Amino acid sequence: MKTTFWPYRGRQASLATRHGKERAVALPMRLELGLALAVPPGLDTDALGTFCGEVAREGSPEAVCLRKARLGMDATGLALGVANEGSFGPHPTVPFIAADIETMAFIDDERGLVVTETLVSERTNHGHREARSVDDLITWLPSTGFPSHALIVRPKSSAPGGPAEKGIVSIEQLAAxxxxMAGLSPDAVAWVQTDMRAHLNPTRMAVIQQLAFRLARRVASSCPACAAPGWGRIATTKGLPCELCDEPTSMIRFEVFGCGVCAHREDRPRSDLRQKALPQYCPACNP
Ligand SMILES: [Zn+2]
Ligand SMILES: [Zn+2]
Known part of the structure; x- marks a missing residue:
C-alpha cells in the first residue's frame, strides 16, 4: 500500500511538542507518508498537564493528545496535526512491571479524519525512590539509565507545584x-523520580518513534470502501471459543477494522490466527 498510496506526500503537519519529539517522529512520517513536520515555537503544551503534577491533566490521554494536536494546528495554521501523550504506571495486563503507555494522534481537518494509535511498552525506566543522600540510590540508579536519562528531585512531603529540581544529569547535581530538597521536607527525606520528558529520556524517545511508525503506517492504509487514509483496527470483539467446551471466552475473537471517514467496518481474524481459546480464559472450564 505504501508505494501506491501517498495522500500526504509533500504536505506539512504541525507537531505540538516542547520536548524535541520531532527527533523521534519526523523520520517515520517522512518514510511512510512523505509528510514533513513543523514544530510551532513556544507552544505551552504544559498548560494541558504535566508529568510532574504542577498542572493536572483533564480527561483521558487520548483527549489530551487531541487537544495538544489542535493547539499545534492553531499555532501554525496547518490543516494537519500530530501530537503525542504518554502516561506511566503499572502495566495494564502484566502485574508488577512498569509500563509506558503512549498515545499518538493524527488529525486531518480537510478530510475530517482523526486517527489515534496507542502503544503499551514495558521498555521504560519509570520509577522513584526516597533518599536522604545519593548513597541510598546506589542499587537503584543503574535501572534508571542515569545519567543519560535525567532525574527529578523534590521534597518527599510536598504539594503538587511545590519545589522541584528537574532535568538532573550529573551525580554532583543529584547530590546537591x-x-x-530533603532540607525542605519536614521528615528530611527527598523524593527522587525518573524524568519522563522525552528530550531527557532516550528510552521513551525510542518508544515514541516505534509508535510514530505504527501511526504513520495506519494513516498510509486506505479504506477499502472510500479510499480515505487511516484504515485500521478500531476495536476488538471478545468471545473466542474455548478449545475444550466451545463456550465464548474473554479472549479476543475478532479485530474490528474501520474507516475514520465513512462507516465501513470489517471483522478480521486475530493477527496470530488463533481460533480457539485456552481453557484458563473460559468462564465454564475455569470459573
Ligand atoms: Zn471451556
Ligand atoms: Zn471509508
Missing part, C-alpha cells in the same frame, strides 16, 4: 538536589 537531594540535600536541598
Amino acid at each position: 538536589a537531594i540535600e536541598q
Whole structure:
C-alpha cells in the first residue's frame, strides 16, 4: 500500500511538542507518508498537564493528545496535526512491571479524519525512590539509565507545584538536589523520580518513534470502501471459543477494522490466527 498510496506526500503537519519529539517522529512520517513536520515555537503544551503534577491533566490521554494536536494546528495554521501523550504506571495486563503507555494522534481537518494509535511498552525506566543522600540510590540508579536519562528531585512531603529540581544529569547535581530538597521536607527525606520528558529520556524517545511508525503506517492504509487514509483496527470483539467446551471466552475473537471517514467496518481474524481459546480464559472450564 505504501508505494501506491501517498495522500500526504509533500504536505506539512504541525507537531505540538516542547520536548524535541520531532527527533523521534519526523523520520517515520517522512518514510511512510512523505509528510514533513513543523514544530510551532513556544507552544505551552504544559498548560494541558504535566508529568510532574504542577498542572493536572483533564480527561483521558487520548483527549489530551487531541487537544495538544489542535493547539499545534492553531499555532501554525496547518490543516494537519500530530501530537503525542504518554502516561506511566503499572502495566495494564502484566502485574508488577512498569509500563509506558503512549498515545499518538493524527488529525486531518480537510478530510475530517482523526486517527489515534496507542502503544503499551514495558521498555521504560519509570520509577522513584526516597533518599536522604545519593548513597541510598546506589542499587537503584543503574535501572534508571542515569545519567543519560535525567532525574527529578523534590521534597518527599510536598504539594503538587511545590519545589522541584528537574532535568538532573550529573551525580554532583543529584547530590546537591537531594540535600536541598530533603532540607525542605519536614521528615528530611527527598523524593527522587525518573524524568519522563522525552528530550531527557532516550528510552521513551525510542518508544515514541516505534509508535510514530505504527501511526504513520495506519494513516498510509486506505479504506477499502472510500479510499480515505487511516484504515485500521478500531476495536476488538471478545468471545473466542474455548478449545475444550466451545463456550465464548474473554479472549479476543475478532479485530474490528474501520474507516475514520465513512462507516465501513470489517471483522478480521486475530493477527496470530488463533481460533480457539485456552481453557484458563473460559468462564465454564475455569470459573
Ligand atoms: Zn471451556
Ligand atoms: Zn471509508
